[in-house]
Amino acid sequence: MWVMHAPVIVAGEALIDIVVSRTGEAEHVGGSPANVAIGLSRLDHPAQLACHIGTDERGQRIEKHLAGENVGLFPGSTNAERTPTATALLGPDGAATYAFKITWEFDPQLNVPAGVHFHTGSIAAVLQPGGDGVRDVIARIHDESTISYDPNARPQLMGHPEDVQARVDELVSLSDVVKASDEDIEWIYPGEQLEDVLHKWSDxxxxxxxxxxxxxxxLVLVQNQLHSVSLPEVEVVDTVGAGDSFMSGILSGLLDEGLLGGPDARERLRAADWPQIQPCVARGLACAAITVARAGANPPRRVELAD
Structure with missing residues (x-):
């Protein structure tokens, strides 16, 4: 196993989740990219978050929360007029639906050191004007850093599938690791089979x-071979943050194996076979299973994992 972990920069929204359930209403720090950064930090990977929050009370709460999780806040991340919010309505099965109040800007000249791993996704990759900035940064750093991407579709903000499919495909083409839920894939690529979309991404x-x-x-496609991996059995409390925990978990595994970082890591990733990738996927699923077994986006720490 590789000892030196590449540092990670996560680009995307941090916001306040207003969770409305049968038992009442509560506010928590959220945002898919923020969750991924926190998940990585809890798994002992140095992570920074480049986001767009305000200096209001909610923004200060986010800053304090990130600091408490040892997630660095990238310079220029506190220029928003107000800190964004997402109201999460929890159904009887624990699944969440969202309503957003958010603006998104991103500096296309963001200074990203060579050899880091860069992750993005969700709202930040498509919502303008910041979406173009994220795309421009990824295109600029692509040869020097590995990239991961989670489309994490938000129809309330993204419009119709045809409005975002070209951008999703563009970002996929710049990425080394892409993860999406079956629901996201079905929305972005209506009528297409999961297996066909994974092969398209591989191409x-x-x-x-x-x-x-x-x-x-x-379902995981590696070296043009499709693999189905089961989730550990667990009693679900809610699904908030489960996909983000999976993302941080699989990235953690890949970082541990030295498969993310600079150009050499990219070549190792391209050559990696299923026995190398399977434990990384298993870590992602283990992280997701722990998260759904407790309330809210609460990813595990490394000491909670069996491996």
């Missing part, structure tokens, strides 16, 4: 393409 250059399937686990 665009992705080394590890993953479709998570809720309680059914995940």
């Amino acid at each position: 665009l250059g992705v080394s590890v393409a993953v479709a998570t399937r809720g309680g059914k686990g995940a």
Whole structure:
């Protein structure tokens, strides 16, 4: 196992989740990219978050929360007029639906050191004007850093599938690892089979393409071979943050194996076979299973994992 972990920069939204359930209403720090950064930090990987929050009370709460999780806040991340919010309505089965109040800007000249791993996704990759900035940064750093991407579709903000499919494909083509839920894939690519989408992503250059399937686990395409992996049995409290925990978990495994970082890591990732990738996927599923077994986006720490 590789000892030196590449540092990780996560680009995307941090916001306040207003969770409304049968028992009342509560506010928590959230945002898919913020959750991934926190998940990575809890798994002992140095992570920074480049986001767009305000200096209001909610923004200060996010800053304090990230600091408490040892997640660095990238310079220029506190220029928003107000800190964004997402209201999560929890149904009887624990699944969440969202309503957003968010603006997104991102500096296309963001200074990203060579050899880091860069992760993005969700709202930040498509919502303008910041979406173009994220795309421009990824295109600029692509030859020097590995990239991961989670489309994490938000129809309330993204419009119709045809409005975002070209951008999703563009970002996929710049990425080494792509993960999306089956629901996201069905929305972005209506009428297409999960397996066909994963093969499409592989043809665009992705080394590890993953479709998570809720309680059914995940489909993973590696070296043009499709693998089905089961999720550990668990009693679900709610699904908030489960996909983000999976993302941080699989990235953690790949980082531990020295498969993410600079150009040499990319070549190792491209050459990696299923026996190398399977434990990384298993870590992602283990992280997701722990997260759904407790309330809210609460990813595990490394000491909670069996491996």
